Every structure is written in structure tokens, then in C-alpha cells.
Amino acid sequence: MYALCDVNSMYASCEKVFDPSIRKRPVVVLTNNDGCICAACGIAKKMGVGKKFVPFFEVREQLEAVNAVVRSSNYELYAELSERLMTVCSRFAPHSHIYSIDECFLYYGLHSAYVPAEGWQQHASNIRRSVWREVRLPIGVGIGATPTLAKAANHAAKKIEGYRGVAVIDSEGARKSILAKMSVTDVWGIGRRIGARLNDLGIMTGLQLANAKPGIIRKQFSILIESTVYELNGVVKLNWDEVRAAKKEIYSTRSFGQRIMDPDQLKFALATHAEIAAAKLRKQNGTAKAMTIFATSSPHDANGYYKKSVFHKFAVPTSDSRMFLAACSAALSSIYCKEVRFYRCGVGLLDIADNKSVQFDLFNPSQDDPKLMQCLDLINSKYGRGTLHLAGQGIEQKFAMRREFLSPHYTTRWSDLPRIKCG
DNA sequence: TCTGGGGTCCTAGGACCC
DNA sequence: TCTGGGGTCCTAGGACCC
Numbered sequence: 001m002y003a004l005c006d007v008n009s010m011y012a013s014c015e016k017v018f019d020p021s022i023r024k025r026p027v028v029v030l031t032n033n034d035g036c037i038c039a040a041c042g043i044a045k046k047m048g049v050g051k052k053f054v055p056f057f058e059v060r061e062q063l064e065a066v067n068a069v070v071r072s073s074n075y076e077l078y079a080e081l082s083e084r085l086m087t088v089c090s091r092f093a094p095h096s097h098i099y100s101i102d103e104c105f106l107y108y109g110l111h112s113a114y115v116p117a118e119g120w121q122q123h124a125s126n127i128r129r130s131v132w133r134e135v136r137l138p139i140g141v142g143i144g145a146t147p148t149l150a151k152a153a154n155h156a157a158k159k160i161e162g163y164r165g166v167a168v169i170d171s172e173g174a175r176k177s178i179l180a181k182m183s184v185t186d187v188w189g190i191g192r193r194i195g196a197r198l199n200d201l202g203i204m205t206g207l208q209l210a211n212a213k214p215g216i217i218r219k220q221f222s223i224l225i226e227s228t229v230y231e232l233n234g235v236v237k238l239n240w241d242e243v244r245a246a247k248k249e250i251y252s253t254r255s256f257g258q259r260i261m262d263p264d265q266l267k268f269a270l271a272t273h274a275e276i277a278a279a280k281l282r283k284q285n286g287t288a289k290a291m292t293i294f295a296t297s298s299p300h301d302a303n304g305y306y307k308k309s310v311f312h313k314f315a316v317p318t319s320d321s322r323m324f325l326a327a328c329s330a331a332l333s334s335i336y337c338k339e340v341r342f343y344r345c346g347v348g349l350l351d352i353a354d355n356k357s358v359q360f361d362l363f364n365p366s367q368d369d370p371k372l373m374q375c376l377d378l379i380n381s382k383y384g385r386g387t388l389h390l391a392g393q394g395i396e397q398k399f400a401m402r403r404e405f406l407s408p409h410y411t412t413r414w415s416d417l418p419r420i421k422c423g
Numbered sequence: 424t425c426t427g428g429g430g431t432c433c434t435a436g437g438a439c440c441c
Numbered sequence: 442t443c444t445g446g447g448g449t450c451c452t453a454g455g456a457c458c459c
Contacts, residue, residue, distance in 0.1 A: 010459090031428040038428065038459085052459095055427045073428090100459055191457050222433090224457095251430055292452090300427060311451065346429090402426095 001114065001143055001170075002150040003106040005089045005127060008138045008158060009050075010102035011039035014078050015071050017136045018410040018418045026068040030056050033255055033402045034072055044068055072403035078102075080411040084135045092127050097244040105147060107240050112145070124157075124166040144169040147238050148231035151188040152178055152206060159186075179206035179232060189228045194221060206232065246284050246354070252276040253346025256399040259298075263336045266295060266345060267329065268394030273347045274324035275389060281349050282377055287317035287358055289351035291324060293331040298343035308335045315364035317353060320373055324349070325392045384412075 007013055011029035016022055026044035028037050037059065040050025047066050049059060056070075063070055082101045090096040093106035108114055116123045124141040131139050142154025149169050156167040156178045169175045185195035187206050201220075203209050210232035218226035227237035252273040260266060270293060281288060294309035310331035314323060328347065358366075379388045386393075408416035 033426090033428080035427055053428070057426045102459080189457070193456060224433095247431070249431060253429065255428075290451095298427075307453095309452080313450095343427095348431095 001108045001112070001120070001145060002147050003093065003108075003124065003127070003141060003143045004099075004147070004150040004154040005085075005104050005106065005131070005139050005141050006154050006158070007085065007102040008140060009039045009041050009045075010082075010137075011071075011073060011078055012041035012044070013137050014081050015069070015074070015407055016041065017081060018077075019407065022069045026050075026063075026066055027071065028063065028068055029071045029073055030405065032073060033257055034404055035255070038073065070405050071407050072405045074403075074407045074409070076409055076412045077407065081135060081137060085131060085137055085139070088131050088134050089127060091130075092123070095240065097240075099244060105150065105243055120168040120170050121166065124168055128165055139165070141166050142169075143167070144175075145234040146231040146236045147243055148188050148228055149175065149234065152182060152186075152232070155182060155186050175210075175234070176207055179210055182206035184209050187228065187232070189224065194225065197221070246286060246352070247280075248352050249348055249350050250277045250280050250286075250288075250352065251346060251348040252280075253294075253344065253348075254401070255298075255344040256342065257402045258399070259341035259343055260399050261338065261341055262398070263332060263338075264394065265398050266336055266342055267332050267392070268397050269345050269399055270295070270328040270332070270347060271325050271390065271392040271394070272386075272397070273345065274328050275321050275393060276385070277347055277349050278319065278321040278324050278373075279377055279380065279385075281352065282319050282373055284352075285355050286352045287319045287355045288324075288349035289314055289317045289353070290349075291327050292348040292350060293328055293335065294347075295335050295342050295345035297340050301341065301343070303341075306337065306340045308337070310334055316361050316366045316368075317351075317355075317358050318366065318368050319355060319370075320368040321376065321390055322369075323367070325390055329392065 012027045015027055015029060026047050026049060027041040028044050028050055029039040030036065031038040034056055036053045036055050037050065038052060044050040049062050049066055049068055078101060086098055086104055089104050089106060093108050095107040097105045099105055120143050124143055127141050128139055131137055140154050140157035142150050142152065142157050144150040144153045153167040153169045157163045157165050160181050167178065169178060182205060184190055184198050184203055184205060185192060187209060198209065203212060209229060212229055214226045214229045217229050230237045291312045292309055293312065294307065297306040299305045312327040312331065376388055380386065410416055410418050
């Protein structure tokens with residue numbers, strides 16, 4: 001069996017953990033640069049002001065009208081609470097995978113007959129209650145025979161009347177009843193587009209998708225959707241390692257706090273992204289054979305959309321930040337254009353392989369310095385990202401994110417520690 | 424004043440070469 | 442000289458997720 005634990009509107013819930021004064025008010029959290037709404041608490045959703053990814057400036061007045069609390073993304077806070085959440089959840093099963101900042105899969109092993117002493121229903125409740133008691137985050141817990149069914153159960157736990165945060169699919173009856181109440185786009189892996197095409201075939205609910213012929217689905221869609229059909233019927237297609245497989249591509253991109261036109265700033269930003277992506281790459285013990293480096297204007301700007309990317313191939317697969325930085329520097333002159341107001345840039349590390357299977361080149365000896373990189377990663381993981389960085393990232397970065405409504409760093413800054421008045 | 428998220432995977436098709 | 446088949450590499454964009 002598999003379980004999926006997932007925090008209800010994670011970012012908004014995190015904001016409420018250390019600030020009891022906003023617990024009964026509508027809370028929305030904005031994306032980087034305060035661009036869009038990315039999370040809204042239940043109260044805000046009920047008031048109709050919590051639509052995901054609408055631009056903030058479009059709904060600002062509406063939010064003010066209902067006296068909503070608006071917060072910038074406080075990523076440091078969410079990461080810390082996420083870590084606590086994962087620690088609690090992982091106690092409940094022999095295997096666990098962090099799936100995203102607010103979600104983890106638990107796996108109870110191959111024996112399909114295994115049932116915890118307290119029963120699945122109670123087990124799920126225990127997870128939920130422990131997380132609430134220890135981290136003060138509300139979660140939904142779904143349990144099922146495959147990752148896709150665990151996801152479906154989780155959907156039921158949070159969205160379907162009567163489940164109250166916990167749902168278990170451990171019988172044909174439960175499976176059919178939950179899938180019948182889900183629209184096909186609620187199924188994991190079925191988005192808007194595929195959903196519309198399935199609708200055209202008369203497949204409207206999760207159960208109808210489960211009952212479709214896998215072969216036909218594969219022909220009309222893809223092998224991925226076919227796997228989804230099997231998983232909805234209890235046949236595991238996503239093996240445990242694939243639930244969180246090593247990445248084949250790693251990106252770091254961001255829009256700037258304000259438009260930039262200075263080539264040095266663009267270079268600093270690209271170097272920073274290269275270092276972020278490189279650290280992620282080394283964390284999964286990977287090497288990259290190629291890299292893409294790009295910058296764009298805003299698609300909303302009047303002067304036409306400018307997008308330029310450079311593809312860089314490495315003679316020897318690498319995970320050394322210095323190689324990635326050198327590639328960025330080399331790319332800058334062909335990306336930069338002095339008339340363009342740059343809005344966004346980033347890098348992608350491509351063609352990633354395990355560092356154990358690197359093919360060395362007799363004529364291009366690797367110039368990597370794994371020990372130096374290890375040292376860099378160690379210091380940064382201990383003292384925070386960017387504590388030690390390469391000179392190419394610049395000293396003064398002028399493109400910092402806009403975060404006008406940032407909550408205090410309750411968990412990562414001594415000066416921001418919450419104070420409790422007694423008496 | 425002016426505002427518009429970030430990440431990963433997959434594939435069709437263009438560019439280029441033999 | 443010109444045509445055309447076929448392979449490889451890269452880009453752009455579609456699709457999904459949170």
C-alpha cells in the first residue's frame with residue numbers, strides 16, 4: 001500500500017502557524033516578485049478571492065474589500081516547516097519519498113496483505129493527528145494500492161464531502177465510489193487538455209477512465225496515460241524508485257524584481273542560476289553533458305517578445321560550477337542586447353547522467369574539482385544558500401525579488417523568533 | 424509607475440550533414 | 442549539377458505538476 005500526505009494550501013497554512021492573529025482571516029500568498037496568487041487558505045477560497053495564479057494587481061482591490069491578509073512567499077519558513085512535516089510523516093512507514101515541498105509518499109512494502117495493527121483508517125488518522133499536534137499544519141492523508149490511487153484517496157480526503165481529511169481505498173467499493181465522484185481532470189496526470197480530449201470520448205469521471213481499455217488509451221494518448229489506467233485499477237506501474245526518479249534536466253529560472261538592462265547584472269543572475277542548478281545536480285550525484293542558457297523580455301511588454309537561448313555542449317560531462325559559469329560568460333555576448341528590458345533569465349542542465357557512469361575523454365581530461373565543490377556544498381548547506389559563492393555571481397545584485405509583504409523569518413532568524421507574552 | 428510563478432518531461436519538426 | 446533518403450542534433454512549444 002501507498003499513502004500520500006499533503007498539506008492543505010501549504011503556504012497559507014504556514015503563514016498561520018506562527019501568527020495566531022490571522023488564523024480566522026482570509027490569507028493569500030503571492031508567487032515570487034509578488035506576481036500572482038499561489039496559495040489561499042480555506043476561508044479565502046470560500047470568499048472567492050483565492051484563485052490560483054491570477055495576477056495580484058488584478059485582484060488587489062477585491063482582496064482589500066474582504067480585508068484579506070496578503071503575504072509574499074516566505075520560502076525559508078515553508079522549507080523549515082516542510083522539513084518538520086517530512087520528519088513526522090516518515091515515522092509512519094518503512095519507506096518515504098518527498099514529492100514536493102508539501103507532499104510525501106509513504107510506501108509500506110511489497111507485501112500487499114500487510115495491514116497495520118490499528119487498521120488503515122486509524123493509521124491515516126494517526127498521521128494526520130501527529131502532524132497537527134507537532135507541526136500545526138493541516139494535512140490530508142490518502143491511502144491506496146498504487147501511487148495514483150493514493151493520490152485519488154488524498155483528493156477525496158480533502159475535497160469530497162464526508163471524508164474530513166482521511167480516505168482509504170482498500171476495497172472495490174471504496175475504489176469505485178471515490179473514482180466515480182472525481183472528474184477525470186482530478187486524476188493525477190490528467191490535465192486540462194487531455195481531460196478535454198477524454199471528455200470528447202465520453203470519459204468524464206475517474207471511474208470511467210479506470211474502466212477504459214488500456215490499449216485504446218495508449219493508441220489515442222500515450223503510454224503514460226495507459227499506465228494511469230492500470231494504476232487506477234490497482235496495478236502498480238510507477239515503481240517506487242520512479243515516484244521520485246533522478247532528474248534528467250534541472251532548471252533554475254526566475255523573473256527579476258525589476259527589468260534589467262545592465263549586462264553585468266544579467267551575467268550575475270545567470271551565474272547565480274548556474275550555481276543553484278549545479279548544487280541540485282551534485283545533490284543527486286549527477287553530471288550534465290549540456291546546458292541551455294537563456295534570457296527573455298516580458299511577453300507582456302509592448303516592444304515585442306525577445307528570447308535568446310544558447311546551447312552549450314561540454315567536452316566532458318561535468319558537475320563543476322566553474323564549468324557552468326564559464327559557459328554562461330561565453331554565452332552572454334550572444335544573449336545580451338542593449339535595447340532589451342530583460343524580464344527573466346535562467347539556465348537548464350541537460351542530458352544528465354549518474355556520475356558513476358561518466359565517459360572520460362582521453363584528449364579532454366576533466367577539469368572538475370569534486371573536493372572543492374563538496375566543500376562549497378557543505379558550507380552552503382550548513383550556513384544557507386549563497387554563503388559561499390563564485391565571484392562570477394557578483395557582489396551587488398540589483399535584481400532581487402520583490403517581496404513587499406514578507407512575514408518574519410520565524411524559524412531562521414534569531415531576531416524574528418516569535419515572542420509570547422505571559423500574564 | 425506598473426505590475427503577469429517555477430520546474431520537468433516529451434515530441435514534432437527544422438537545420439544540418441552524409 | 443541536382444535530387445532525395447535518412448540520420449542526428451537542437452529548438453520550440455505542449456503538457457503536466459505544485
